[in-house]
Amino acid sequence: MSSARSIPRSEKSLQRVDTTIAVAETAEEAENRREKERKARIKEQKAPLGRVWNEMRSEWGMVAFGALLSGGAGVIFPFFAKFFGQVMIVLTQTPPRENFISDSNTNALMFVVIGIASLITNGGAIVIFEYVGEVMARRMRTLSFQAILSQEMGFFDKEENNTGALTSRLATDAYQMHELISQIMKLAFQTIATVGLGLGFAFAMSWRLTLVILALIPFLAASQYFAIAALTGFSNKTKKAYEQSGRVANEAISNIRTVVTLAKESTFEEKYYKVTQEPHSFALRRAYIGSLGYALSQGIMFWTYAIGFYAGQRFVEAGMLTYPDLIQTLFYVVFMSMGLGQIASQLPRYIKGKESAINVYELLDKHTTIDAFKDGITPERVEGHLGLENVQFHYPTRPDHKIFNGVDVAAKPGQTVALVGPSGCGKSTIIALLERWYDVLDGKATIDKYDVRDLQLSYIREAMALVGQEPVLFDISIGDNIRYGIPDGQHVDQEMVVAAAKVSNIHDFITSLPQGYDTRVGDKGSQLSGGQKQRIAIARALIRNPKILLLDEATSALDSESEKLVQEALDRARAGRTTIVIAHRLRTIQDADLILVVKDGAIIESGRHYELISKGGLYSELCKKQNLEVTH
CATH class of the missing domain: 1.10.287 (Helix Hairpins)
Structure with a gap:
């Protein structure tokens, strides 16, 4: 790297960088403080070795065999010390003893035997404990991933549970628990055998x-x-x-x-x-x-x-003491101490393994306040009544900022209800509460007059579909992205995929591609335009034939041509369904059955388009700003 590129280029730019770094260091200090507090808390806890051992119960037989091999590997050191001491005596004795050759050959042969035994015991123990550790790591990683997916949205809103932190924990915690088994457990059995036999030989000698x-x-x-x-x-x-x-x-x-x-x-x-x-x-x-x-x-x-x-x-x-006994005793104790040193050197791994085990079990034991698979009421059919009744709410990470204070919303089956208002007024929060991403603090969110907290949530969500402003597509084919809309366990065929694509105005575009429905969309749909991604997301929502359709500013980020195509798809999708629409472009919701004007977490106006126009309130002002017709 040249000098010009490895040093600051100007005092002005250096000051700018220093300011950036100072801000980063302030955030880092807060992160370090939280990390220190977490480590101090973990240090006070005992390693959950009993639970780890219980998780391995299906591998107990292999562990027992691995322990036997590790014990065999542990006795290698004392026997090596025994024969090493003997060969030293034979080689250094003057004058040489009469059976010098035979004694030398015997000891040399024993080193060959020890080498073979070491190969079998060490190799076997490593293979077994690595296998058991890998099985354990995969099991804990899977359980951790399931626990993460089962958490409520408030869990993911916390800074310590950001994407990087959770993926890092998935990658490192399970692996460090793997080392707790594959390294620490193997070495523990080996050290017990080394110390026990080594001390026995040493005390017997001197x-x-x-x-x-x-x-x-x-x-x-x-x-x-x-x-x-x-x-x-x-x-x-x-x-x-x-x-x-x-x-x-x-x-x-x-x-x-x-x-x-x-x-x-x-x-x-x-x-x-x-x-x-x-x-x-x-x-x-x-x-x-x-x-x-x-x-x-x-x-x-x-x-x-x-x-x-x-x-x-x-x-x-x-x-x-005799000189030969001196040599052998010394070797017994020295090699035994080397075994103790090896187990001592694994202390950092043990500490990491303990921390990881505590982290994993904290996650597994965490009680999620919103469990999608918890038993609850499962109505025979979903009619499509939606409502909020005197709802009080604030986000878990912002308790000082109240979003709703006594809000009421009601939507009848088959009705289209539009939510309009300035950004940050609480429109998207209404959808979040109906989806039960969060629980209300007071009042209740209802579906078909049932409190959503009493319903079997996964069943209800199968009857709902959400299309957001920035839909997320997975890096798979277009057809597979659409099929993701079908609830698990339900039949889906190509005809259903094509039918959903036609309704969402995307079928002609897909068939024009060389690979058609098998075309990969790229990371987050990067190979497609905004309008194309939006229409695929609509097809994914419609293929599940939902009774409740939630549209969160589904056209606000599109150009006029894409918006026209998407809006046509949405108009067809709304037929026969209860629909909640959030929109900034008011021309897209003029024909809604009910328009609710939200401001500062309250419903300040409600009615149809021309009813609200005639009131001359906030909705009328918004229409004027967007050059919409304000006279009947």
């Missing part, structure tokens, strides 16, 4: 020297911990430090057309340069600390050897 070296075990374990944890900590901390720069890069790249259009390339280059300075410095500090930790770990290991040899030599001089 209990005095064993006690001396055991006093140094904390230092030996710490040496292994520093050797591994310092380096893994370096990697994890560096990755976390660069998350901010990743966000800046993602923002710039995902919005590259806007960045280029505004000629803000240099601004984002400077911003990226600034946000990488701190993590870069932090990474260097971690490198220094990691190097020191690794060097210290190596030093402690050799210092322990020195103390062990010194104490052993004194015991040999005192006639309390």
Whole structure:
């Protein structure tokens, strides 16, 4: 990278970037505070190992076999120490013993046997625990995803439950629980076997020297911990430090057309340069600390050897220990301590696994206030009566901002009710309450005179269809997008898809495409125009043959030609259905059976088009601004 591109280009632009970064840092401080509070709360909780173990009950047989293999892998170290000590004695004994060759061959053969045993036990244990861990991770990821989808809309309105945070939790929490099983559990069984057999061999050989070296075990374990944890900590901390720069890069790249259009390339280059300075410095500090930790770990290991040899030599001089026993005892304890060090080095993984398990079970245990699959009333048929009765409401994330204070709305079956008014007055909130995305604080939202809170929600929603201002299409074919409108378990064929497309004025366009209904629409429908996406969304709504149709400014973002086609489709779609229409372009709702004028969370006018015109109120003023006819 050239110098011109890696440093700020002017004092003025640098000040602009500093201001941007200062705002970002303020938001980051709030996020860090919430993260610290969450970690402090998690730290006080115990790891839900019992629940994790219970989740694995279908794999208990495999876990038992894996534990047996891990135990076998654990005894490799003590037996290796035993034969390594013996071969050292054979090779260093002067003069060489008479059976030098046969003893050397025997010990060499035992190393081959140990290698084969290590291959079988370690390899088998890794395969089994990795498999069990992967099964567990997939199961928990699936359960977490189901729990997320079952939450009420207020859950997703919270900042900590944004899309990035939830997808990150799906990706990382289940995987870290996988490591809790595949790594920690395997190593725990292995360490128990290593410590048990190693201590037994060591005490049988020389209990005095064993006690001396055991006093140094904390230092030996710490040496292994520093050797591994310092380096893994370096990697994890560096990755976390660069998350901010990743966000800046993602923002710039995902919005590259806007960045280029505004000629803000240099601004984002400077911003990226600034946000990488701190993590870069932090990474260097971690490198220094990691190097020191690794060097210290190596030093402690050799210092322990020195103390062990010194104490052993004194015991040999005192006639309390033979030199061969000294060598073997030392190897038994040292290799045992290395096993303890390995389990100590997994402490960061254990902590992460514990946090992830707590996060997952908090999500699974969270009681959703609006459960679409909770048992409730399921009327034999949906007539189409809709209403709000003396509704009080504010959004969960904005308790100080009341939206409704005693609002009443009523729609009869087959009636078209239009909602008009300035932006932010509460029109879309009415649809949200009828869909039961949120619960009212007081009063009730009703469908066919039933309180929506008493109804079996998934059944009711199957009788409703919503077309929004910016419809979301999935990156699949046009035909499959339309088929998504059919409730699960119901039959759908190509004739139904074509019929819905014809009603929504999109069939001719689809058949003109080379692949017809099999044409992929691209990410969020990026391969289609706004009007085309809107008409496909209408077809998706109509294929379910809903009794209740909800239209939230379905034509406001379209050009005049697209609006005409979409409006024709909507006019046909409204026939025989109870329809709630939100519109800014008043000419599209002049023939509505009832027009409700909403302002500041209240219904201030109601009636048909010319009735409201004659009143000379807000609706009349809105019509004048849009050059609509204001005289009968």
